Every structure is written in C-alpha cells, then in structure tokens.
Amino acid sequence: MYPKRLLAWAALCFAVFPGTAQADPRADYLLHCAGCHLPNGKGAPPDVPSLVGTLGLIVASPEGRAYVLRVPGASQAPLDDESLANVMNWVLRTFNEKTLPKDFRPLEAAEATDARRRVLADPVSYRKRLWPDYD
Numbered sequence: 001m002y003p004k005r006l007l008a009w010a011a012l013c014f015a016v017f018p019g020t021a022q023a024d025p026r027a028d029y030l031l032h033c034a035g036c037h038l039p040n041g042k043g044a045p046p047d048v049p050s051l052v053g054t055l056g057l058i059v060a061s062p063e064g065r066a067y068v069l070r071v072p073g074a075s076q077a078p079l080d081d082e083s084l085a086n087v088m089n090w091v092l093r094t095f096n097e098k099t100l101p102k103d104f105r106p107l108e109a110a111e112a113t114d115a116r117r118r119v120l121a122d123p124v125s126y127r128k129r130l131w132p133d134y135d
C-alpha cells in the first residue's frame with residue numbers, strides 16, 4: 001500500500017511541476033523580464049518599452065535580431081546564452097505573433113553570445129536612429 005501511494009505522489013509531482021528540470025522560457029521571462037516589462041509584455045512606456053507588436057518588425061533585419069539581444073536588460077540577464085535566445089524567441093512568438101516575419105528563424109545561442117560582446121550603451125538613441133518610424 002505505502003509504496004504505491006509514494007509512486008502516486010511522485011507522479012503527481014511530475015504532473016504539477018513538469019518543467020522543473022528543463023528549460024522554461026516562460027518562467028525565465030516571468031523571473032528576469034516581467035519585473036520591468038510586466039507579465040503581459042506591455043511595460044510602462046515611455047520608461048519601459050512594450051514588447052508587444054513592434055519587435056516582430058524589428059527582428060526582420062540582422063541589426064534588429066542583434067538589437068533585441070544587445071539591450072542591457074536582455075544581454076545582462078543572469079541567463080546562459082541559450083536560455084536568453086529562448087526567452088527572446090518566446091517573447092517574439094507570444095507577444096509578436098502578428099508582426100513576426102513569415103520566414104522568421106528562431107534566435108540562436110551564438111547570436112546571444114555575439115550580442116553580449118556588444119551591449120548597447122545607449123539603446124534608446126540607437127533604436128531611434130535605426131527605426132525612426134516605429135513607436
């Protein structure tokens with residue numbers, strides 16, 4: 001009787017916490033990004049930009065793919081390169097579904113590695129210079 005109950009308990013634990021042992025970009029977003037950008041990604045413009053909609057347009061270019069990983073909040077997050085790429089892919093798919101290019105290739109760990117060597121000192125003016133027409 002007793003061992004069976006233990007097995008049932010173990011099974012329940014796996015059912016309730018399936019992601020504990022593996023990468024979970026949504027959990028990473030909530031832990032490392034949502035404090036500023038809010039759980040729904042809308043942030044608090046103009047101080048904290050919204051991550052909804054426009055990013056899908058920005059990542060259409062190579063500069064844009066790098067930009068989203070070079071902003072200090074992202075590049076300096078305490079996540080490894082693969083988790084950072086995955087959390088950004090999650091943000092893009094979850095909040096920018098409508099604007100994401102049809103042929104979008106998910107960001108890769110190597111792009112995060114590269115972006116972290118080139119953290120943007122002044123992301124706001126860089127963004128205004130490259131994408132003057134975006135909100």
Ligand code: HEC
Nearest residue numbers: 032033036047048049068071072073074077088123124127
């Ligand atoms: C401490 C607050 C804070 C945290 C935490 C934070 N950010 Fe940000 N984020 C900002 C601010 C402020 C900006 C505007 C640029 C700047 O001043 O750095 C920004 C800009 C961005 C941008 C560019 C948006 C645009 O439209 O130009 C992206 C993408 C982004 N953050 C993603 C993330 C991700 C992903 C995380 C979590 C890994 C994260 N940020 C964590 C505050 C934060």
